[in-house]
Amino acid sequence: MRLIFEERDEFLDLLKLRFITFCPKIHLKVYGIPLDTLKDYKASSSQYAFDNEPDDMYRLYNEEIQTQSEVQKKEEKKVDHSIIS
DSSP states (O other), rough: OHHHHHHTTHHHHHHHHHHHHHHHTOOOOOOOOOOOOOOGGGGHHHHHHHSSSSOGGBGGGGOOOOOHHHHHHHHHHHHHHHHOO
């Protein structure tokens, strides 16, 4: 969905909180597509899948919603690197 309005950030924060509550085991990727239309990236017939995912160069990693296990893995890697240093 393309969001262009003044309260975009507040709306995205609310959407993320709801997503985490209802889908805690699903990683939500967020993209910033600089095109006028998103027709090239339509949903496929299978559940939770897209036929044509945008390139990773358009991903907004800092806005994505990760699963709890992904967050824990990243934290463990940070601890491992700090022990080695």
